[in-house]
Amino acid sequence: MDTRSTTSPAELAQPQLTIIAVPFRLRNFALEVGHRANTRFGSTLITGHPGAVESLDESARRIVGQWVGCDAQYIEQLYTLSTERQEKREVAMSYVALFRQDGCLGPADNRMQWSRVADLDITDDIHHMVFDYASIRLKAKFGYTNIAFHLLPERFTLSELQQTYEHVLGHRVDKRNFRRRMVASKTLVKTAEMRRDGSHRPAALYRFVSQDDHAAYLTPSWAAASFSHRDDGPDQGGR
Numbered sequence: 001m002d003t004r005s006t007t008s009p010a011e012l013a014q015p016q017l018t019i020i021a022v023p024f025r026l027r028n029f030a031l032e033v034g035h036r037a038n039t040r041f042g043s044t045l046i047t048g049h050p051g052a053v054e055s056l057d058e059s060a061r062r063i064v065g066q067w068v069g070c071d072a073q074y075i076e077q078l079y080t081l082s083t084e085r086q087e088k089r090e091v092a093m094s095y096v097a098l099f100r101q102d103g104c105l106g107p108a109d110n111r112m113q114w115s116r117v118a119d120l121d122i123t124d125d126i127h128h129m130v131f132d133y134a135s136i137r138l139k140a141k142f143g144y145t146n147i148a149f150h151l152l153p154e155r156f157t158l159s160e161l162q163q164t165y166e167h168v169l170g171h172r173v174d175k176r177n178f179r180r181r182m183v184a185s186k187t188l189v190k191t192a193e194m195r196r197d198g199s200h201r202p203a204a205l206y207r208f209v210s211q212d213d214h215a216a217y218l219t220p221s222w223a224a225a226s227f228s229h230r231d232d233g234p235d236q237g238g239r
Contacts, residue, residue, distance in 0.1 A: 042123035
């Protein structure tokens, strides 16, 4: 029996375009990623194909929305990669998408689930590469933009904001320095509202000044100074 490939040069010359998306959200101010579970490849990212009359960004928004069940607060194109598997060429366009903590009730597709980033086990090499890059990109943008507002509810305490940064960056930050720098950045405004959690004293609620992460850039120098590693435990109070 002839077991040689029947893939023609013409087929290799016309690769299939796939969109791979990495949706992030906060749950109890811990970072989670949306993914497909229990496929024959293990956990994989969500994917889809662009529509004939859509732009790539429109296709990405549609695909992510169909999986997650609501529109992303923010979506950004990451990079394009070309692969050849089993003598079949594929081109993948990758995206990162952000959802607010109070935005969606649950996934629209029962094949999708949310897992904490630390618990995610992606076995596919390409999907693992896309996820790693999306995580790096998100961490980088936390250092110089106010992109955090796409993940947070409209109003939040400074402790909740700090927890968000710690979960995204993957390490503790200095509480006093973080708060001083965030206030000095002029990206936040203190509201007249207060919230009490348990026996703690009422905490002031803040909101972002701008609803556009490009409108208020932070400087890498203050980010580096503020987000120094700490060995003390997570912030538990003193809002």
